[in-house]
Amino acid sequence: MQYQLKINGETRTVDAEPGTPLLWVLRDELQLTGTKFGCGVAYCGACTVHVDGYPTRSCQTFVEDAVDTDITTIEGATDKIAQAVQEAWREKDVVQCGWCQSGQIMSAIGLLTENPNPTDDEIRDYMNGNACRCVTYVRINEAVKLASQKLEA
Amino acid sequence: MTINVSRRGFLKASAAGTTALLVGVNAKGVLAAGSSATAATTDLNPFVKIDSDGVVTVIIKHFEMGQGTTTGLTTLVAEELDANWDTVATDFAPADNNRYANLFFGAQGTGGSTSIANSFMQYREAGAAARDLLVRAAAQSWGVDASTITVENGMLSSGSKSGHFGEFVAIAATLEAVAKPAVKTPDQFKLIGSSKLHRKDNTGKTNGSAMFAMDVNLPGMIYAAIMRSPKFGGTVVSFDDSAAKEVGGFIAAQVLPNKAGVVAFGKNTWAAFQARDALSVEWDFSAAETRSTDAMIADHIAMLDAPQFDANHQVPLASVASVLSDAAKTIDAQFTFPFLAHAPLEPENCTIEPVGDGVRVHDGCQFPTLTRPMVAATLGLDPAKVEIKTLYAGGSFGRRANAASDYNVEAAMAFAVSGRKVPVKLVWSREDDIKGGYYRPMSAHRAKIGLDGDGKIVGWDHRLAVKSIAKGGPFEMMVKDGVDPTSVEGVAESLYRLPNMGIGVSDFTTAVPINWWRSVGHTHTGFVMESLMDMVATETGQDPIEMRLSMLDPAGANQARMIEAIKLVREISGWKAGDTRGFAAHYSFNTCVAVVADVTVEDTSVHVNKLFMAVECGVAVNPDVIRAQMEGGAGYALSAIFRNEVTLTDGEVDQYNFPDYELLRNIEMPEIEVAIVASNNAPTGVGEPGVPPTGPAVANAIFAKTGKRIMDLPMTKAGFDFV
Numbered sequence: 079m080q081y082q083l084k085i086n087g088e089t090r091t092v093d094a095e096p097g098t099p100l101l102w103v104l105r106d107e108l109q110l111t112g113t114k115f116g117c118g119v120a121y122c123g124a125c126t127v128h129v130d131g132y133p134t135r136s137c138q139t140f141v142e143d144a145v146d147t148d149i150t151t152i153e154g155a156t157d158k159i160a161q162a163v164q165e166a167w168r169e170k171d172v173v174q175c176g177w178c179q180s181g182q183i184m185s186a187i188g189l190l191t192e193n194p195n196p197t198d199d200e201i202r203d204y205m206n207g208n209a210c211r212c213v214t215y216v217r218i219n220e221a222v223k224l225a226s227q228k229l230e231a
Numbered sequence: 232m233t234i235n236v237s238r239r240g241f242l243k244a245s246a247a248g249t250t251a252l253l254v255g256v257n258a259k260g261v262l263a264a265g266s267s268a269t270a271a272t273t274d275l276n277p278f279v280k281i282d283s284d285g286v287v288t289v290i291i292k293h294f295e296m297g298q299g300t301t302t303g304l305t306t307l308v309a310e311e312l313d314a315n316w317d318t319v320a321t322d323f324a325p326a327d328n329n330r331y332a333n334l335f336f337g338a339q340g341t342g343g344s345t346s347i348a349n350s351f352m353q354y355r356e357a358g359a360a361a362r363d364l365l366v367r368a369a370a371q372s373w374g375v376d377a378s379t380i381t382v383e384n385g386m387l388s389s390g391s392k393s394g395h396f397g398e399f400v401a402i403a404a405t406l407e408a409v410a411k412p413a414v415k416t417p418d419q420f421k422l423i424g425s426s427k428l429h430r431k432d433n434t435g436k437t438n439g440s441a442m443f444a445m446d447v448n449l450p451g452m453i454y455a456a457i458m459r460s461p462k463f464g465g466t467v468v469s470f471d472d473s474a475a476k477e478v479g480g481f482i483a484a485q486v487l488p489n490k491a492g493v494v495a496f497g498k499n500t501w502a503a504f505q506a507r508d509a510l511s512v513e514w515d516f517s518a519a520e521t522r523s524t525d526a527m528i529a530d531h532i533a534m535l536d537a538p539q540f541d542a543n544h545q546v547p548l549a550s551v552a553s554v555l556s557d558a559a560k561t562i563d564a565q566f567t568f569p570f571l572a573h574a575p576l577e578p579e580n581c582t583i584e585p586v587g588d589g590v591r592v593h594d595g596c597q598f599p600t601l602t603r604p605m606v607a608a609t610l611g612l613d614p615a616k617v618e619i620k621t622l623y624a625g626g627s628f629g630r631r632a633n634a635a636s637d638y639n640v641e642a643a644m645a646f647a648v649s650g651r652k653v654p655v656k657l658v659w660s661r662e663d664d665i666k667g668g669y670y671r672p673m674s675a676h677r678a679k680i681g682l683d684g685d686g687k688i689v690g691w692d693h694r695l696a697v698k699s700i701a702k703g704g705p706f707e708m709m710v711k712d713g714v715d716p717t718s719v720e721g722v723a724e725s726l727y728r729l730p731n732m733g734i735g736v737s738d739f740t741t742a743v744p745i746n747w748w749r750s751v752g753h754t755h756t757g758f759v760m761e762s763l764m765d766m767v768a769t770e771t772g773q774d775p776i777e778m779r780l781s782m783l784d785p786a787g788a789n790q791a792r793m794i795e796a797i798k799l800v801r802e803i804s805g806w807k808a809g810d811t812r813g814f815a816a817h818y819s820f821n822t823c824v825a826v827v828a829d830v831t832v833e834d835t836s837v838h839v840n841k842l843f844m845a846v847e848c849g850v851a852v853n854p855d856v857i858r859a860q861m862e863g864g865a866g867y868a869l870s871a872i873f874r875n876e877v878t879l880t881d882g883e884v885d886q887y888n889f890p891d892y893e894l895l896r897n898i899e900m901p902e903i904e905v906a907i908v909a910s911n912n913a914p915t916g917v918g919e920p921g922v923p924p925t926g927p928a929v930a931n932a933i934f935a936k937t938g939k940r941i942m943d944l945p946m947t948k949a950g951f952d953f954v
């Protein structure tokens with residue numbers, strides 16, 4: 079089947095079987111490999127993208143359900159909030175292996191879009207759906223806080 | 232910070248020539264320099280490359296799984312070269328067992344927390360040699376004495392003259408490198424020891440551009456997923472792919488040449504997964520593991536009665552019995568540990584690409600020295616025809632380094648049965664990973680400790696049973712007198728003065744493949760030793776920290792380092808007599824780590840509030856990377872001791888994915904304070920040593936709060952849950 083998807087502001091046409099997770103369309107068909115595969119069961123958050131502005135697990139989003147939505151991947155995360163988050167991530171040297179970090183960053187952007195000034199507990203609760211096997215949580219939480227401060231300034 | 236180099240101002244130099252200066256070692260292992268123009272015809276493999284527009288590229292001989300090696304090795308070169316840190320680029324080395332060898336292994340590979348330790352002088356000397364060449368080239372070019380030239384931030388100056396590195400590479404490439412260049416003394420360090428350096432892999436890993444092995448996309452590439460035996464050691468009898476043929480994007484299915492599984496090919500990863508899941512396979516389980524976990528635990532425990540090998544030749548186990556029978560009191564304890572999956576967040580994957588009459592292996596390759604010949608043998612190729620392209624690895628924790636090079640060989644087998652015409656990408660699902668073996672082995676320990684009337688230890692009978700990692704493969708040479716050192720490490724070389732300590736070990740056997748898991752034998756030996764020390768302290772009414780300090784000899788080099796680490800953690804944690812927090816300290820990978828754990832227990836719910844960690848790892852090359860490795864090592868230990876286990880029922884793995892093999896989550900993460908002992912000792916490992924003492928520190932804290940001693944892991948078995 080052919081599907082038209084709006085990804086990072088561009089309309090892209092892809093060939094995919096119905097029922098194919100958006101994750102694999104992004105990675106294998108469109109070479110948008112910044113979105114990562116971690117578990118395939120919506121449990122780790124490595125595949126998080128934004129669908130209509132909301133952090134969404136692309137491993138559980140069928141390609142046919144992504145039609146007529148606005149999809150943003152890490153490659154298209156370039157707005158002011160995204161920049162603040164990415165800068166904060168670099169200043170705090172959050173990353174280790176890096177495999178989960180696209181998903182962490184997409185979730186953090188979602189949090190700060192919804193709640194520009196989250197408390198420590200709100201950060202931990204919101205970010206809890208994104209697992210990090212290298213266990214960079216201390217720095218993730220500090221970086222979200224720092225990004226929030228950058229946006230306030 | 233950016234790793235993109237501004238080319239403004241360098242245009243003139245770029246136009247002047249395209250030669251790059253290379254500095255590395257030649258086939259004799261001697262430092263040498265050369266020009267990129269002639270490198271193809273020489274035997275020089277560089278550690279550092281400086282091109283005519285001044286860009287410095289450090290060639291990283293180790294792989295990057297998150298431990299910070301690209302940042303670390305770059306620091307060593309940039310320090311001695313006086314390069315501009317922000318603009319230094321990095322690239323991974325190709326497979327070359329001689330010139331890119333891990334100097335501790337004598338072969339190319341990453342492991343044992345050795346990347347910085349083995350490279351410390353080698354990469355610094357390469358940087359120093361490059362600097363010396365540039366200085367001499369500038370002296371020649373300017374007609375000044377070399378002693379008048381200063382180097383800073385990638386610029387050379389003398390009097391009113393100044394120029395960037397690139398302007399002198401053409402001349403420098405014609406000069407002879409000094410074999411033993413002078414390196415800086417610690418007081419001259421600007422980058423080594425600085426907490427202000429940011430990671431070199433920061434940018435790519437925060438904007439989606441970093442290339443990991445699973446991100447490889449090649450023209451014409453097909454995707455592969457493998458149906459493996461549900462019981463370890465089973466083989467394929469026959470298969471039926473009629474249901475797979477209904478899957479859109481399915482290409483074909485084939486039995487692997489070694490009959491260990493059936494590979495399904497698809498037009499994309501999803502099609503390969505779907506088709507694989509639709510295969511129906513008949514298995515031969517005659518050589519397979521068919522026991523359940525309970526039986527395997529019982530079999531480990533039974534082996535403790537009659538250990539096969541003595542691991543301490545000075546004190547045979549048999550000689551300890553009489554000492555213990557004379558003891559005023561004994562402490563008896565038995566511990567068991569489960570299989571653990573490494574679960575790197577990027578599941579195992581590997582792409583084999585046909586290139587001329589050979590192949591290119593795209594992999595987050597931890598052990599090129601094994602992967603290259605094993606892929607070559609699988610494909611009937613000369614190893615020289617196997618090129619390895621190392622990409623970022625999304626974690627490893629030991630999983631990507633194993634004697635079988637299992638997933639590389641699987642990819643090669645899939646490529647072979649595919650007809651060898653197009654690139655084949657093998658991808659494991661998370662279920663494949665959790666169920667796929669190469670686990671931290673199960674183990675059991677039993678100890679009997681004898682105390683005299685004053686509470687002093689007079690004898691120690693220590694037995695353990697565990698499957699050997701080293702035996703029966705390329706690491707067999709590690710085995711001495713029947714003892715695999717990775718089975719007993721952490722007990723056998725304990726830093727404590729333990730008189731009359733006999734150690735017996737038995738090799739458990741099973742078809743379940745096992746492997747090193749972040750900190751290897753120390754994952755269980757550290758827990759056992761530090762739990763036992765806590766039991767001795769409790770039994771004899773001693774402060775756990777004071778007791779350990781009294782058992783370390785300040786005249787011993789590593790004991791003295793451990794004393795420093797223990798005193799530092801005591802200081803930062805504000806430890807007091809009668810403290811009800813938990814303490815543990817462990818020496819592993821030549822590094823000393825001491826931990827104080829502050830936990831709250833309500834009924835059976837445990838929350839770790841804070842961990843204080845002190846580490847003595849010699850010169851702290853990148854203090855912030857060290858802190859990150861302590862944070863990560865501690866967190867990695869926590870999910871394991873809390874709740875992770877791989878169990879078997881009739882030989883089949885019970886767990887399937889993260890919902891029943893739960894990683895540590897953000898809300899569970901304790902606060903962590905890390906302190907680094909100031910040291911001028913040679914640098915030692917940091918990737919693994921944070922793991923071993925964390926578990927027992929938490930267990931000892933739970934004991935201090937509840938009186939309950941945890942001896943069978945994970946802790947959920949003792950009825951605790953974690954919040």
